[in-house]
Amino acid sequence: PFINALIVAAGRGERMGGGLPKQYRLLGGKAVLRHAVEAFVDHPRVDRVAVAIAKGHEELADQALAGLDVTIALGGSQRSDSVRNGLSALRPGVVLVHDAARPFCPPRVIDRLLQAVSNSDCAVPVLPAADTLARGGEWLEAPVDRAGLVRVQTPQACHTNKLMDAFSRASGSTTDESTLMLAAGFSVATVEGDPMLDKLTLPSDWDRAEAHAAVGLV
Numbered sequence: 708p709f710i711n712a713l714i715v716a717a718g719r720g721e722r723m724g725g726g727l728p729k730q731y732r733l734l735g736g737k738a739v740l741r742h743a744v745e746a747f748v749d750h751p752r753v754d755r756v757a758v759a760i761a762k763g764h765e766e767l768a769d770q771a772l773a774g775l776d777v778t779i780a781l782g783g784s785q786r787s788d789s790v791r792n793g794l795s796a797l798r799p800g801v802v803l804v805h806d807a808a809r810p811f812c813p814p815r816v817i818d819r820l821l822q823a824v825s826n827s828d829c830a831v832p833v834l835p836a837a838d839t840l841a842r843g844g845e846w847l848e849a850p851v852d853r854a855g856l857v858r859v860q861t862p863q864a865c866h867t868n869k870l871m872d873a874f875s876r877a878s879g880s881t882t883d884e885s886t887l888m889l890a891a892g893f894s895v896a897t898v899e900g901d902p903m904l905d906k907l908t909l910p911s912d913w914d915r916a917e918a919h920a921a922v923g924l925v
């Protein structure tokens with residue numbers, strides 16, 4: 708099939724702090740978004756890369772993506788709106804939807820996803836939940852049995868027609884494609900994820916990412 712990548716980069720990145728939205732901050736001399744996009748531009752199986760950006764971020768995106776062969780789409784107010792808008796920039800086939808806030812995507816994860824989605828509706832990278840899990844806020848309320856729980860990362864691979872079908876039947880926004888696909892009754896296969904794919908959300912995540920960029924793991 709034709710392999711699309713859709714990088715969603717239309718968030719405001721407010722939890723990260725620091726003024727410039729996180730996807731445009733430099734990590735080892737390169738914008739976070741550019742790191743994220745290059746993983747797909749450089750992958751031999753990926754045929755087209757589209758990027759959903761926020762209105763008003765056009766110049767930032769042009770600068771971050773200078774010289775790369777990508778299609779730009781406008782995002783929306785929720786992540787799921789950005790994905791929905793970005794779908795119009797794709798060709799029928801398979802799409803790998805990926806968060807710009809996950810700048811280091813190992814090529815082997817893309818290989819695993821493309822293999823798995825060849826006999827499923829959707830495929831996602833997961834890692835086991837290693838910490839103790841519980842409900843709570845200021846006070847801990849109740850433990851949650853972590854057996855059988857996983858952390859779901861991106862990229863998430865879907866057949867474009869099935870993802871469109873899932874959107875057409877969706878009510879409200881979802882945080883990722885796997886949730887949307889499950890709600891629509893589609894099957895979601897898992898492949899082994901990678902700690903390098905953990906999302907940059909909080910300021911402390913930034914230090915970890917700087918360290919990765921500095922030791923040349925990218």
Ligand code: C5P
Nearest residue numbers: 715716717718784785786789806807808
């Ligand atoms: O905010 P969060 O880190 O969960 O966002 C995950 C990804 O979704 C980020 O790469 C962000 O830029 C993107 N996003 C988007 N459109 C939105 C909100 C988030 O493309 N409206």
